[in-house]
Amino acid sequence: METIKKDILNYLNNKSFMDGNTQLNDNDSLTQNGIMDSIGLIELMDYICEKYSIEIPEDMLTPENFDSLQGITDLIVKLTE
């Protein structure tokens, strides 16, 4: 679980969505803190699908599952089980 979280954080940093100074807690909203917009979210989604060889069903694309580090991590864990 921590590995997944770290991987997503690395992605956000490498793709310059945020920099080392950005404080992001596990439950902080990515969209309301100006880190992601709708196009950024699509990029992130494509990355996750490829990296973890999963398909994310549309009904899971909600703020609960996709707007925070914790939400995304839980979603990946659920889909890779």
Next chain:
Amino acid sequence: MRIDTYITEYARKSPHNVAIEEGKNSISYSCLDEDINSITSSMMDFGHCRFAILAESGIQYIKMLMAVYRSNNIAIPLPIELPMFSLERILDTAHINNIIATETQYSRLGEDFFECFETVVVVSNDTSVKTLRKRIVREINNPDTRLVLYTSGTTGTPKGVMLSDRNLIANAGSIIEVLDIIPDDKAAMVISPHHAFGNSIIDSQLMAGGSIGVGNMNFIESTFSLIESGISIFYGVPSTYRMLLRHPERFKKAFGNVRMAASAGGGMDGVTVKNIKESNPDITILPMYGQTEATARLAYLPPEDVDKFGDTIGKPIPGVILDVFDADNRPVGPDIAGELVAKGDNILIGYLDDEMATEKKIIDGWMYTGDLAQKLPNGYFRLLGRKDDLIKIGDHRVNPREVEKYIENNNEVTNVFVVPVPHEIMGNAISLMVIPGQGTDVENLHAFCRKNLPGYLCPREILFIDNPPLSENGKISNRSIIEGYQNVKKSM
């Protein structure tokens, strides 16, 4: 009449009808009218002053906008999705003394941001109003100005489009007529309300006594759920539809009961039209054309002609006259290319504090759109590109020359050239060709763009080149840059 007087009228005629829905919240016309009144009272004694509005999309934003109208002031919505430097550029040019903000935006931006305002009004989630400080500064404004919408706030010099009550009502009236909006209609607003398109959804729905379902495009399932909640009219830019159509099955289910799919902010391509039609054969597809300077809309393509004339913008909306003029401001005949010009009650008053730009935009009562076009023998109009070189990315107009300058001035590079490249969702995206200087670093450049430019301007690719991509006559244009880009790609 002002737009908000229609709300008062419906509050009397059909007080319990829903005006706006947002997530689990909704508000009736009578409650909306009362809440507007209570916010209005904090701004009553100003007398036609400029008020910046900082609010998220939705019920709060609409209440605050209407309260600025009702108190006879001038609303200047700040697009909250813009990066800070863009907001600051707007504030630098707009000379605004007063601001009204939601509690959320006030705490997000912090006290420092608000320091430059003489009057600061904060509206909390339960619509209680706090005036943090107040000093009325007399202003001289065009007496008809009601709303100022900013265009090209991302990179170009921001221009404030001044619109009057008459502009807003005329355009909303035309839209109601073309879409045949009735009080039973519930329209989805998933795009920003701070720009012309979103604003026109608010105006036309509330003037028709219909309702608005507010959402966004961040989380596709939430968007589809909104559409399934009884939306009858869906509005989107072409990229909105392309995003939703990435999920064809879900799209089909959600759009089953939508009667109209309206679009603006760029031509609808044939594939997107076909995919929407296949999902719901009964849906009416209505592509529209316009610009902020025309309040919102100028033309529409009648649904029965979407297949045959899909490459045109159709005909003027009711109340608008369109024509094509040559370089000497004289009308040209059918099939001849020239600049598209427009006349009507929806045409802007002018640009805020910028008489020179206004004089160039409106000549002898005609507004010059900056779009090249030709008139077809049947009276429809076909667009032939921008007069200057703006690139359309999603629903944003981007001036590549200004993006280049901005990147050059802030990085270790010799020259930067913006290349428009196709993007499956946004229509266009940009790549960069860079003549490196000492210490140019691709990673740093990328990071700079990601951090300082809005997401849609983040380059797909950065290529190093040795010489500028000049045309045969030694000039830089989108065309010469695209040709240069293709040559670099070929030799890779």
